[in-house]
Amino acid sequence: MIVTVTLNPALDLTYPITHLVPHRTHRVSAVSERAGGKGLNVARVLHALGEPVLATGLLGGPTGAFVARLLDAEGVPSSFVPVAGETRRTVAVVDAADATGFWEPGPVVTTAEWSRFVDHFGRLIRGAPVVALCGSLPRGVPIDGYAHLTHLAAEAGVPVLLDTSGPALAHGLTAGPTVTKPNAAELADLLSAVAGAAPADPPSGVPHAEPADPSTGTTSAAEPSVPRSGLTSAAVRGLTSGAVVVTDGVAGLRAITPDAEFHCVPPRPVTGNPTGAGDACAAALARGMRDGTAWPALLADAVALGAAAVASPVAGAFDHTVYQDFRELGGIPC
């Protein structure tokens, strides 16, 4: 089964209100509680596609137990390593205009806890067809944590999909994950930051763009295209020995592999909720990596699943009708 790793999951709380007024008290009429985190969304989408999947990562405290319970209720198989710190909450207060977010800091992971996770990871990936490393690193995990996990997976012969941002992305790329899936803004930031540095030695403290929500993807078929000045194939190839798939909203997906380049644009725009669309793309990529799907078909499937996620109101889910519709239309290769 595909293994998805979420080292910094969250309990995502959504509070719909009429209008946010600072320094007033607001009665929330209903609360949405979701297990949050990019790797959990990838696992959810794969589970909904009927693909065998196992979610792992770190969970701690009562909030961590709550996240595990929510995931169980959705039927997503999981095997987390407990930590003493408390799993974070994210609170999204949504009024008629937009969302206002509050992100808790999450636990500080000890060296012993990280070692336990690395051991657990080593056992879980035995025989796994693909492992997906997703989202931000909690405090305490070494900044090259994803590079370490990527090396372990490579030794075990397991292909790796990496989906993160900032310094975790910069360091992870150096280990040459099979496929790395940044969005265009994240990758452009990284390229401009490392312009003067050797690609194999990204400086610590690299300035980086954070996704708009640490627990979900932000790139989607509904987003405007980000200017990609400097995002040349050569520059991207200099970052890693693996392939890079760049998600770029309505501009679609671009795959820059060690020896070729592919591009796929959605056949039509989709409006909706872009949160989690990047995670749906990652799920499609992980499945295609498992199946050895050729790049053009793989990108077309990822475009379709990303668009179907935009059409779904919550992250980690997708609209099956839109997905089938897009699969029949096919992506537009460039």
Added chain:
Amino acid sequence: MIVTVTLNPALDLTYPITHLVPHRTHRVSAVSERAGGKGLNVARVLHALGEPVLATGLLGGPTGAFVARLLDAEGVPSSFVPVAGETRRTVAVVDAADATGFWEPGPVVTTAEWSRFVDHFGRLIRGAPVVALCGSLPRGVPIDGYAHLTHLAAEAGVPVLLDTSGPALAHGLTAGPTVTKPNAAELADLLSAVAGAAPADPPSGVPHAEPADPSTGTTSAAEPSVPRSGLTSAAVRGLTSGAVVVTDGVAGLRAITPDAEFHCVPPRPVTGNPTGAGDACAAALARGMRDGTAWPALLADAVALGAAAVASPVAGAFDHTVYQDFRELGGIPC
């Protein structure tokens, strides 16, 4: 032991941030998690005073389990009745200017759950010297819930302290709790609302003032005095056969009993956090009711404990030095 009832407890989360900007995302550097609710604060203060106390009420879901765990960690004895609904959270986002609050709605209590609580209450109060009924009623609990509990306590010979607001206060008063402790604003609202109605039959849908935080008191020695036009002894006596202690910030406490009136003003002002000061007053009143303390000494102790709570940064706690200082100074009887 004194029994405190909290039918609508909460997990109180406090998020300190630099500056709240609507429709942006804010990283919260640290999270304060507290078991919230007026009755829980009363129990905490009594426990800190070394008085035997037992907290009861309704708790549900993972958030309810979390509240119980936090209370256990403070060493406060408790015996809650489980409900299927989820105990609410309150989120207070605190920036340099003030707090912005988000209150979850809390569970809807079923008739069967309420019946189980009433049975549990009947068993717990056997032999209790005093029972304190505190805070708002969750959805599903009959609006005359406190009146029902007051009658049960009276049948068992247990004196009742009632501390609530709005319709729950209006209905509760008709059962004649031994002592009812509204703040001046709550009582003034009630008196103006029932001006044209028979006191024994408060209309449903009575307009009412809610406390600034449903899980904590708002009246304190640091608050300005509320204009008390219409708050005559005769009007107050018309509401209930019991005594009423009105908390009125820096104006102090006023006790209107069936046959006399007492007043006690703090000997000096205290600055700090007024949240929970009313709950500290309630704790002092409950202890004094148990001990048969005469009104002047009882009010002076409640003024001292309320002021000591203002001097403490969190609700449900008090500054022992300020408490001793005020006890030595004594309140100013009027």
